[in-house]
Amino acid sequence: MVRIRLMGAFAHLAGTREIEVKLEGKKTADEILREVIPRYDEFHDKIIMINGHPARGDAEVEEGDEIKVMPVLSGG
Amino acid sequence: MSMKGWWGRILRVDLTNNKVWVQEYPGEVAKKFIGGRGLAAWILWNEAKHVDPLGPDNKLVFASGPFNGLPTPSGGKMVVAAKSPLTGGYGDGNLGTMATVHLRKAGYDAIVVEGKAKKPVYLYIEDDNVSILSAEGLWGKGTFETERELKKIHGKNVGVLSIGPAGENLVRYAVVMSQEGRAAGRPGMGAVMGSKNLKAVVIKGTKEIPVADKEKLRELSQEAYNAILNSPGYPFWKRQGTMAAVEWTNENSALPTRNFSDGSFEFARSIDGYTMEGMKVKQRGCPYCNMPCGNVVLDAEGQESELDYENVALLGSNLGIGKLNEVSVLNRIADDMGMDTISLGVSISHVMEAVEKGVLKEGPAFGDFKKAKELALDIAYRRSELGNLAADGVRAMAEKLGTHDFAMHVKGLEVSGYNCFIYPAMALAYGTSSIGAHHKEAWVIAWEIGTAPIEGEHAKKVEYKITYDPEKAAKVIELQRLRGGLFEMLTACRLPWVEVGLSLDYYPKLLEAITGVKYTWDDLYKAADRVYALIRAYWVREFNGNWDRRMDYPPKRWFIEGLKSGPYKGMHLEEDKYDQLLSEYYRLRGWDERGIPKKETLKELGLEEVIPELEQVTKLE
Numbered sequence: 001m002v003r004i005r006l007m008g009a010f011a012h013l014a015g016t017r018e019i020e021v022k023l024e025g026k027k028t029a030d031e032i033l034r035e036v037i038p039r040y041d042e043f044h045d046k047i048i049m050i051n052g053h054p055a056r057g058d059a060e061v062e063e064g065d066e067i068k069v070m071p072v073l074s075g076g
Numbered sequence: 077m078s079m080k081g082w083w084g085r086i087l088r089v090d091l092t093n094n095k096v097w098v099q100e101y102p103g104e105v106a107k108k109f110i111g112g113r114g115l116a117a118w119i120l121w122n123e124a125k126h127v128d129p130l131g132p133d134n135k136l137v138f139a140s141g142p143f144n145g146l147p148t149p150s151g152g153k154m155v156v157a158a159k160s161p162l163t164g165g166y167g168d169g170n171l172g173t174m175a176t177v178h179l180r181k182a183g184y185d186a187i188v189v190e191g192k193a194k195k196p197v198y199l200y201i202e203d204d205n206v207s208i209l210s211a212e213g214l215w216g217k218g219t220f221e222t223e224r225e226l227k228k229i230h231g232k233n234v235g236v237l238s239i240g241p242a243g244e245n246l247v248r249y250a251v252v253m254s255q256e257g258r259a260a261g262r263p264g265m266g267a268v269m270g271s272k273n274l275k276a277v278v279i280k281g282t283k284e285i286p287v288a289d290k291e292k293l294r295e296l297s298q299e300a301y302n303a304i305l306n307s308p309g310y311p312f313w314k315r316q317g318t319m320a321a322v323e324w325t326n327e328n329s330a331l332p333t334r335n336f337s338d339g340s341f342e343f344a345r346s347i348d349g350y351t352m353e354g355m356k357v358k359q360r361g362c363p364y365c366n367m368p369c370g371n372v373v374l375d376a377e378g379q380e381s382e383l384d385y386e387n388v389a390l391l392g393s394n395l396g397i398g399k400l401n402e403v404s405v406l407n408r409i410a411d412d413m414g415m416d417t418i419s420l421g422v423s424i425s426h427v428m429e430a431v432e433k434g435v436l437k438e439g440p441a442f443g444d445f446k447k448a449k450e451l452a453l454d455i456a457y458r459r460s461e462l463g464n465l466a467a468d469g470v471r472a473m474a475e476k477l478g479t480h481d482f483a484m485h486v487k488g489l490e491v492s493g494y495n496c497f498i499y500p501a502m503a504l505a506y507g508t509s510s511i512g513a514h515h516k517e518a519w520v521i522a523w524e525i526g527t528a529p530i531e532g533e534h535a536k537k538v539e540y541k542i543t544y545d546p547e548k549a550a551k552v553i554e555l556q557r558l559r560g561g562l563f564e565m566l567t568a569c570r571l572p573w574v575e576v577g578l579s580l581d582y583y584p585k586l587l588e589a590i591t592g593v594k595y596t597w598d599d600l601y602k603a604a605d606r607v608y609a610l611i612r613a614y615w616v617r618e619f620n621g622n623w624d625r626r627m628d629y630p631p632k633r634w635f636i637e638g639l640k641s642g643p644y645k646g647m648h649l650e651e652d653k654y655d656q657l658l659s660e661y662y663r664l665r666g667w668d669e670r671g672i673p674k675k676e677t678l679k680e681l682g683l684e685e686v687i688p689e690l691e692q693v694t695k696l697e
Binding site for chain 1 (some may be wrong): 311312313315316320323324327328522523525526528540577643
C-alpha cells in the first residue's frame with residue numbers, strides 16, 4: 001500500500017485529505033497522483049514529498065512509501 | 077486631451093488653502109507610466125521632494141489605472157501612495173474598493189491631496205463637484221462606523237476610503253481602509269492622511285469612461301472570467317482563499333512563528349484554512365472580481381472579522397496565539413482602527429520577544445491574547461509608553477532598545493508572512509521590494525520551493541538544499557516586473573494569475589482594448605523597470621544619497637540564527653552568498669554596486685530628467 005496525503009486544492013479535487021492506494025507494478029509519483037486527483041496535470045506548481053523528503057514527479061514509488069502533495073498556490 | 081482609457085485628469089486638493097482644481101497631464105506620461113503605482117511614483121518624484129512625511133508638504137496620492145471602473149478580471153484596485161512616515165522612502169499599497177470605480181467614473185485617474193486642514197474634514201466628490209466637508213463628528217470613530225455614517229449621508233452607491241484612530245494618532249503603519257476589510261498603504265499612508273486632518277474620501281461617479289474598443293473589452297473579459305471559473309483550483313480557492321497557505325507554509329518551515337524565530341507552529345492546524353471554513357459566515361470581495369477572497373468569520377467577541385493569510389500568520393502564529401477566534405479579534409481591531417495587520421503583528425511580536433529576553437520589563441508574553449489585544453488598542457491610541465513606542469514600528473523600537481538582532485524589517489517596513497531562513501530568493505524579494513519587506517512584488521517562494529534541485533536517478537529521498545543560483549535573481553526581477561510593475565500599474569489584482577492560473581496574455585490584450593495602445597511584453601517590462609528605477613531614485617534622493625547595498629539586506633536574524641525546529645532545524649542564510657545574489661540582481665537591473673541605477677540605465681528607460689536631480693545628492697556611474 002502507498003499512503004497519499006493531499007493538501008489544498010488537491011484534497012478538494014480528490015475529495016479526501018488522505019487515501020491509501022494499492023501499488024500495482026512499477027509506478028511514478030505522477031502516475032499514482034494522476035489517478036487520484038482529477039485535473040492533476042493542470043497544476044503547474046506543486047511540491048511532492050516522499051517519506052518526508054522532496055521528490056520529483058518521476059520518482060518511482062515503492063511499497064510502504066508515503067507521498068505528500070501540495071499545490072504551491074495561495075497566500076501571495 | 078483626447079485619449080481612450082485614461083482621462084488624463086488628476087483631481088488636486090489643497091487642504092491648507094481650501095482649494096480644488098483639475099490638473100491635466102500629458103498623454104505621454106499616461107503611456108509611459110500607465111497608472112496606479114506608475115502614476116503615483118511619477119507624481120511623488122516630481123512633487124514630494126525632501127518633505128516631512130507627516131508635514132503638509134507631503135502629497136497623498138490615490139491613483140487608479142486604465143483597468144479600473146471597467147469590467148476587467150479582478151480589476152477593482154486602487155493604489156494609495158505618499159512619502160512614508162515609517163520608512164522615510166517611497167510608500168504605497170493597493171486595495172480593492174468601490175472608490176476606484178467611482179473615481180474613474182467621476183472623470184479622474186487620480187486624486188492628489190496636499191496641505192493640512194485646520195479641522196478634521198472629508199472630501200465629497202460627485203463628478204465635477206468637489207466639496208471639503210467637516211468631519212468633526214467622525215473624528216475618533218473606527219473605520220467601520222465612519223463608512224456606515226458616510227453612507228447614511230451620501231447613500232450606499234458611493235465609494236468610501238477612510239482612516240481610523242490609528243491614522244488620526246499618526247501610528248506609523250496606519251492604513252487607509254474601505255468596505256470593512258480592504259486596506260492599503262502599509263508604510264503609513266493612513267498616518268499621512270491623518271496628518272492632513274483628512275478623515276475620509278467619498279466618491280460618486282456617473283460618467284462613462286472612454287474605451288477604445290468596447291466590444292473587444294467585453295469579449296475578452298467574459299472569456300477571462302469564464303477561464304477563472306473553470307480553473308481546477310477555483311472551487312478550493314472559493315472555500316479557503318489565501319488561508320490555504322497556512323498549511324503549506326507550515327509544512328515548509330516558512331510560517332512566521334513567535335517573531336520569526338521559527339517556521340512552523342505547533343497549533344497551525346487550529347488557525348488554518350480548514351478551521352476558518354468552520355467559522356465562516358460570509359464572503360466579501362472587491363469590485364469586478366469573480367473569485368472573492370474575503371473570508372468573514374465571527375470572532376471571539378461575536379463580531380465579524382475578515383481574514384486572510386497575512387493577518388492570520390502575523391497576528392496568530394507570529395504571536396504564538398493558536399486560537400483562530402482570538403486571532404480574528406486582533407484582526408478586526410486592526411481593520412477598525414485602521415492599522416496594517418502585518419506591521420502591527422510584527423511590532424507586537426517584537427515587544428513579546430523583548431519581554432521574553434528581559435529587555436522590556438512589562439508587556440505581553442508570546443501567546444497572551446488578552447495583553448496583545450490591550451497593546452493593539454494602546455498602539456492605535458498611542459496611550460501608554462509601550463503603545464506609543466510600538467506605534468513607531470520595529471525599526472524605531474530596535475533603535476531605542478538595541479534589539480536589532482530580532483528586528484524583523486527591511487528599510488523600516490516589517491516583514492510579511494514568509495519566514496526565509498532557508499529561502500534566499502524570497503529574502504532577496506523582501507530585500508529589494510520597492511517599499512520594504514513586502515511580498516506583493518516578487519512572491520518567489522512558491523517557485524523557489526517548487527523548483528528546488530532534486531537530483532539523482534530516482535529523484536527521491538533528497539534533502540532540500542539552500543541554493544543561491546544567479547537565476548534566482550532573474551526570477552525575482554521577472555516577478556517584480558509582473559506583480560510590482562504590470563499589475564500595480566493597471567491597477568488590477570494579481571491573484572487570478574497567481575492563484576487560479578489565468579493566462580497573462582489577457583492583460584496586454586485588455587489594455588489595448590481599453591486604451592487603443594498596443595503594448596508588447598517588452599514595452600510592459602520596460603515600463604515596469606522604469607517604475608522600479610524611478611522609485612529607487614526616489615529613495616536615494618530622499619536619503620540624500622546616503623545609500624548603500626546594506627539597505628537591500630534582509631533582517632539579520634536570517635543570517636545569524638537557524639530554524640528552531642522541523643526537518644531544516646539549524647539552517648539559515650549565508651551573508652556572503654546573499655551578497656553575491658544581490659550583485660547579480662543589480663547587474664541585471666543596470667544598477668551599480670550600491671544599488672543605484674546607472675546613468676545609462678536611466679537614459680535607456682526614458683528617465684533622463686531624473687539624472688541631474690540625483691547627481692545633486694550622489695555621484696552616478
